[in-house]
Amino acid sequence: MKQFEVPVYYRSPIIGKVKDTRKITDPRKKDFTPTVLDFGPVQFLIPRHFGFCYGVENAIEISYRALEENPGKRIFLLSQMIHNPEVNADLRQRGIRFIMDTEGNQFTEWDELTPDDIVVIPAFGTTVEIQRLLEAKGIETQKYNTTCPFVEKVWKRSAKLGEDDFSVIIHGKHKHEETRATFSHSYQGAPSVVIKDMEEAKVLADVIRGSISHADFYKIFEGKYSEGFDPVHDLERVGVVNQTTMLAGETQAIADFFKNVMEEVHGTADLKNRYADTRDTLCYATNDNQQATYGVLEEPADLALVIGGYNSSNTSHIAELCEEKLPTYFIQNELEITGPSLIRHFNYPKQKMEETRDWLTLPGKSDSPLRIVLTSGASCPDATVDRVMQKVLSYFEEVRSPEEVLEDCLGKED
Numbered sequence: 001m002k003q004f005e006v007p008v009y010y011r012s013p014i015i016g017k018v019k020d021t022r023k024i025t026d027p028r029k030k031d032f033t034p035t036v037l038d039f040g041p042v043q044f045l046i047p048r049h050f051g052f053c054y055g056v057e058n059a060i061e062i063s064y065r066a067l068e069e070n071p072g073k074r075i076f077l078l079s080q081m082i083h084n085p086e087v088n089a090d091l092r093q094r095g096i097r098f099i100m101d102t103e104g105n106q107f108t109e110w111d112e113l114t115p116d117d118i119v120v121i122p123a124f125g126t127t128v129e130i131q132r133l134l135e136a137k138g139i140e141t142q143k144y145n146t147t148c149p150f151v152e153k154v155w156k157r158s159a160k161l162g163e164d165d166f167s168v169i170i171h172g173k174h175k176h177e178e179t180r181a182t183f184s185h186s187y188q189g190a191p192s193v194v195i196k197d198m199e200e201a202k203v204l205a206d207v208i209r210g211s212i213s214h215a216d217f218y219k220i221f222e223g224k225y226s227e228g229f230d231p232v233h234d235l236e237r238v239g240v241v242n243q244t245t246m247l248a249g250e251t252q253a254i255a256d257f258f259k260n261v262m263e264e265v266h267g268t269a270d271l272k273n274r275y276a277d278t279r280d281t282l283c284y285a286t287n288d289n290q291q292a293t294y295g296v297l298e299e300p301a302d303l304a305l306v307i308g309g310y311n312s313s314n315t316s317h318i319a320e321l322c323e324e325k326l327p328t329y330f331i332q333n334e335l336e337i338t339g340p341s342l343i344r345h346f347n348y349p350k351q352k353m354e355e356t357r358d359w360l361t362l363p364g365k366s367d368s369p370l371r372i373v374l375t376s377g378a379s380c381p382d383a384t385v386d387r388v389m390q391k392v393l394s395y396f397e398e399v400r401s402p403e404e405v406l407e408d409c410l411g412k413e414d
């Protein structure tokens with residue numbers, strides 16, 4: 001895979017070494033068992049795959065290049081380039097301005113932009129409407145377009161569904177930038193509707209079956225269907241695509257569910273004509289991260305630390321998987337840890353910060369070591385993961401040095 005130029009301060013001496021070694025010993029990612037870093041009184045279980053993905057590294061490289069190539073020019077990011085507060089803060093500090101926030105609230109009015117300005121399109125991509133608006137202003141949108149190719153793949157899949165006269169059901173969070181962009185690209189060629197989970201899939205299925213009225217469809221899915229969407233005609237032939245960072249199992253279940261619903265309503269003989277089998281459109285990183293999370297959760301552990309931006313969809317799903325098995329703390333960086341007696345963490349479903357006291361039980365001399373699953377989302381720098389690890393280690397006595405631990409553990413994998 002292509003190597004990107006990412007500022008060195010996002011790399012890390014510990015996690016980076018673990019990843020580099022695993023890439024050599026398991027280039028085809030067949031082994032999803034974690035690496036165990038044994039510091040003595042505490043062991044960290046490091047999943048096979050996590051952290052910066054292709055799309056994020058690509059976006060970081062292009063954004064920093066935009067800064068380098070355009071001294072003296074005004075450089076704007078359409079919105080957060082990726083969902084990581086540290087990366088966005090660093091770009092801001094170097095002079096990049098944001099046009100809007102992740103919800104679409106505007107910081108810079110479109111009228112303020114001039115053809116001389118540089119606009120960077122984020123990894124999630126943008127809507128067709130915004131792209132046209134920028135082009136109408138004479139702004140070059142392709143030079144610093146960081147849209148991830150895996151997101152574009154979903155757009156192509158939707159376009160193909162439209163060409164074949166299917167409507168598009170998008171499994172995603174309708175306010176998320178990526179889903180807003182995918183929805184916009186999708187409805188250029190096909191009637192489209194966004195559903196966020198199986199619960200909404202079941203409601204839409206009842207619309208297909210005719211047990212929910214069309215008037216109710218418009219109320220329930222307000223803001224989530226394309227203009228002119230006709231629930232009578234536009235749900236007769238459907239295909240499913242997804243936001244690239246949803247839970248793989250959930251997308252698969254939703255796709256299978258709609259296949260069954262179309263079969264139930266239209267009969268088996270007509271199924272091919274009614275349901276387009278698109279297979280899921282999750283990206284490789286989401287797949288690998290989720291598989292690696294399942295892999296690490298097979299090992300015994302005491303708790304999990306999941307690191308990432310609080311608006312990061314893929315990080316929230318990793319936290320969700322860990323929570324099913326372990327006490328899990330979703331934190332954005334080491335600053336959320338005040339000590340062994342207090343950690344501040346994010347409750348994603350409730351969208352609020354919480355505090356947990358005495359979250360870290362330090363083992364006594366005769367106790368077995370504490371085992372911590374340590375992982376992060378696709379937009380989190382490895383350097384942040386290192387800092388969290390170092391902070392946790394600072395609460396333990398007689399810990400082995402990172403050099404010794406790496407030598408011991410990775411030496412065995414060489």
Ligand code: SF4
Binds near residue numbers: 148149244286378
């Ligand atoms: S998570 Fe996947 S789709 Fe999103 S930026 Fe990374 S590689 Fe691209």
